Amino acid sequence: MNPFVFQSPTKVVFGEHVAATAYEVVKDLGGTKPLVITDKFLIENNLIASILEGLKDGGCEEVVIYSDVPADSDVDCVNKAHRYAKQHSCDSIIAVGGGSVMDTAKATNICLALGGDLLDYQGLNNIENPLAPMVAIPTTAGTGSEVSYVAMIKDNTDHRKLVFGSRYLAPDVALLDPIMIVSLPPKLTAATGLDALTHALEALVATITNSPVSDALAIESARLIFNYLPRATKNGDDVEARSQTLVASTMAAIAFSNSGVGIVHALAHATGARFKTHHGITNAVYLPHGMRFNLEYSKAIYGRAARALGFSNSLDDNEASEALIKAVELLLVEVGLPSNLKALGVPEMDGKELDEWCALVIEDPAIMFNPREATNEDIIGIYKRAY
Numbered sequence: 001m002n003p004f005v006f007q008s009p010t011k012v013v014f015g016e017h018v019a020a021t022a023y024e025v026v027k028d029l030g031g032t033k034p035l036v037i038t039d040k041f042l043i044e045n046n047l048i049a050s051i052l053e054g055l056k057d058g059g060c061e062e063v064v065i066y067s068d069v070p071a072d073s074d075v076d077c078v079n080k081a082h083r084y085a086k087q088h089s090c091d092s093i094i095a096v097g098g099g100s101v102m103d104t105a106k107a108t109n110i111c112l113a114l115g116g117d118l119l120d121y122q123g124l125n126n127i128e129n130p131l132a133p134m135v136a137i138p139t140t141a142g143t144g145s146e147v148s149y150v151a152m153i154k155d156n157t158d159h160r161k162l163v164f165g166s167r168y169l170a171p172d173v174a175l176l177d178p179i180m181i182v183s184l185p186p187k188l189t190a191a192t193g194l195d196a197l198t199h200a201l202e203a204l205v206a207t208i209t210n211s212p213v214s215d216a217l218a219i220e221s222a223r224l225i226f227n228y229l230p231r232a233t234k235n236g237d238d239v240e241a242r243s244q245t246l247v248a249s250t251m252a253a254i255a256f257s258n259s260g261v262g263i264v265h266a267l268a269h270a271t272g273a274r275f276k277t278h279h280g281i282t283n284a285v286y287l288p289h290g291m292r293f294n295l296e297y298s299k300a301i302y303g304r305a306a307r308a309l310g311f312s313n314s315l316d317d318n319e320a321s322e323a324l325i326k327a328v329e330l331l332l333v334e335v336g337l338p339s340n341l342k343a344l345g346v347p348e349m350d351g352k353e354l355d356e357w358c359a360l361v362i363e364d365p366a367i368m369f370n371p372r373e374a375t376n377e378d379i380i381g382i383y384k385r386a387y
């Protein structure tokens with residue numbers, strides 16, 4: 001067996017209504033005055049009420065909330081949240097929301113704990129000290145940001161996603177409360193579920209480190225998503241299906257935090273930054289194409305996963321891998337997601353525009369861990385097939 005390293009620093013607590021314990025958890029971590037970061041939709045629809053009650057019941061003297069977080073948050077938003085936290089002397093963070101909120105909270109924590117300009121910390125492993133106590137409560141079941149080592153923040157000046165990657169970015173505690181997800185509408189349920197499936201299937205083949213620990217998490221995560229995402233999408237009140245997909249998304253993120261993601265994420269980051277498409281839906285469209293592009297390099301593990309998931313009995317890895325890719329395509333149809341970029345509203349690119357977009361894909365850190373190296377021509381080929 002090859003040597004490997006596996007680490008997952010975040011304590012994971014799962015249970016219905018566990019979100020209400022957030023303040024107790026922050027206090028256990030040494031925080032006294034947390035900044036609650038969330039978004040306007042969640043506030044306006046009273047979706048974080050149980051957390052705010054927990055703060056009051058726990059004796060928090062001043063509840064400080066920052067909710068001006070847009071989808072696919074950006075550097076300006078992080079700087080504003082940081083100023084707000086400093087004005088109110090916050091010493092810890094409770095993030096309640098989807099990936100956009102949790103990533104904003106992680107980046108705000110960098111500024112709060114370490115000071116200086118956020119941009120100085122971008123890239124991989126440029127944070128060398130622990131941050132302030134942070135509790136993450138996901139309200140989508142997709143990004144896994146509640147346990148992952150990364151935060152994705154948009155730089156509005158040149159329309160690209162910046163990656164911040166460090167083990168210190170993993171929140172201290174993730175509170176997985178399926179009740180927080182029941183209000184997520186079907187399209188976002190499907191889209192975020194496909195983000196999690198992409199994490200699992202890319203983690204299986206990505207190259208930071210291959211380990212049976214990470215593979216086991218990724219394969220089980222994929223099994224839960226194939227089995228429960230259609231149910232969660234059809235009936236949002238199905239708490240069992242919400243629970244299974246929520247845990248699956250956390251497991252997939254632990255896997256990709258150790259193993260990496262790959263070309264599908266690089267394509268989705270560049271497309272999302274340019275055309276404001278949702279991260280999960282964009283991954284969903286590219287996923288079968290990315291898997292086919294990697295097939296020659298990944299068929300042994302994809303074949304094994306296909307057999308473990310019951311999609312194929314064939315011992316021929318090409319055949320079994322193809323069955324796995326077909327299963328992904330069928331899942332997209334079943335949960336009502338588009339299967340091409342045109343249906344997603346991405347304009348047809350050519351010439352200079354296509355070249356510039358292609359450069360974004362090639363420069364995206366996610367592509368470093370793809371099992372097969374991709375040239376400009378390869379990227380353009382995938383784009384055209386996905387269009």
Ligand SMILES: NC(=O)c1ccc[n+]([C@@H]2O[C@H](COP(=O)([O-])OP(=O)(O)OC[C@H]3O[C@@H](n4cnc5c(N)ncnc54)[C@H](O)[C@@H]3O)[C@@H](O)[C@H]2O)c1
Pocket residue numbers: 039041042047070071072073097098099100101103139140142143144145148149150151152180181182183184185188192195253279280
């Ligand atoms: N850090 C990571 O490990 C990681 C991994 C993958 C993606 N991401 C990033 O996460 C972001 C996407 O996050 P997302 O897919 O969770 O979407 P999101 O956070 O952008 O939320 C999408 C929409 O869903 C709404 N919403 C959230 N929870 C809801 C609920 N329970 N009920 C009703 N509406 C709800 C939000 O208000 C928002 O309008 C992207 O920026 C992506 O790059 C980060």
Ligand SMILES: [Fe+2]
Pocket residue numbers: 143195198199265279283
């Ligand atoms: Fe993702």
